[in-house]
Amino acid sequence: MRALIRSVLAGFICCVASCALAGDWKEMKGEHFIVYYAPSTPDVLKSDAQIDPENFASQVLFEAERYYQRIAGNIGYARNSEFWTWDKRARIYLYSDRDSYLKSGDHPAWSEGVADYQKRSVMSFYGSSGFIDSILPHEIAHLVFRDFVGLSERIPVWLDEGVAQWAEEKKQRHIMGLVRMMYLKDSLLTLDDMMKLDIRTIVHKNNVYIRPTITRQGDKGVLFLTGDALVNSYYLQAASLVYYMIDKFGALEFSNFCRAIRDGKSVEEAVKSVYYTHIRDLSEFEERWRQYIEESS
Ligand SMILES: [Zn+2]
Incomplete structure (x- = not known):
């Protein structure tokens, strides 16, 4: 750890x-x-x-x-x-x-x-x-x-860090296990929050941060996380989002997704243009990702 x-x-x-x-x-x-x-x-x-x-x-x-x-x-x-x-x-x-x-x-x-x-x-x-x-x-x-x-600021940090952690082959099982535990404890950050949050601004590891969450029953909730825990959750979830895309839909589709991002599409537009047969928008992307976590063991 x-x-x-x-x-x-x-x-x-x-x-x-x-x-x-x-x-x-x-x-x-x-x-x-x-x-x-x-x-x-x-x-x-x-x-x-x-x-x-x-x-x-x-x-x-x-x-x-x-x-x-x-x-x-x-x-x-x-x-x-x-x-x-x-x-x-x-x-x-x-x-x-x-x-x-x-x-x-x-x-x-x-x-x-x-x-x-x-x-x-x-x-x-x-x-x-x-x-x-x-x-x-x-x-x-x-x-x-x-x-x-490219170096554009519009590319969310979670995607960059998700790809980097995906490359650390030996950690994948461990990370998926931790993310599944977070899911079972209803303590996942929402995708919307991850899209908006600039994790680089979380520098005080002992401060308490209040973030939105969604329970397994679909209810809205809030999380109280120290800076350390928030950064950890963010990175673990970032990795699992990229595992989900590559594991579920394959490397070829993921490279098409990266190409769409390179060509100027937002994450939502790129998801819709590449995974349109399965996913229509970011909330469906989040639902499918949560389902993938639930089914992983
Ligand atoms: Zn990194």
Whole structure:
């Protein structure tokens, strides 16, 4: 759960990083990525074989290419497109330790990694918890998604964060289990609320926020949530909305949905244009999603 929360919080800083390299760096090139890595690790990490710089960088490159194929394919890039090749390759920077990483930019002290949309880069450090399984796919998904649909503010954060969390394959079952529990306790945020709420403004984790909800019987209700709980609920639900679309209707339809968003449609217009045989508007989208949660186990 701690790892999940950390990943959830990482979402806030996905576009704030900048990167300055100092000292000797090594590089390793793949088809879509270049990994720049610090040549040595601090003594404290040297006993950990997994953090041998060369091995770690090559593992990161291998997994990054694998994640890229899966994410780009599902979002809508053609397999043979030239996107992200040669001089357009994304860059991954691996610092020797947390301190050097933190000094490289304005990164929150708790963060385990960040992505920069404009510079198409991901930064982290040796020993970062869950980097390969969690942060790497999460941040690559943000970069690919934003490269495809653009940086427009009209795209809701839940969609961006939902796609990024969908890419973290190993968390899907766990997240769906938590969302189902929230559903059974009548504590889901409404989709309408998620569309309007700018979750980045929730910065006081102990403040209490009052949000609307809908019970399983269809009655309106209210939730009293701390800032922490609200952010958690929002991210978990964001992930489950994207799982629902991809799991229920398939990757091809999801890439059509992303293409409609890229071409300027709102989420509601894109849902209607792609899933029109099943869903006519956002309230029906929410109903079907809740049904999907109920049927999941
Ligand atoms: Zn994120």
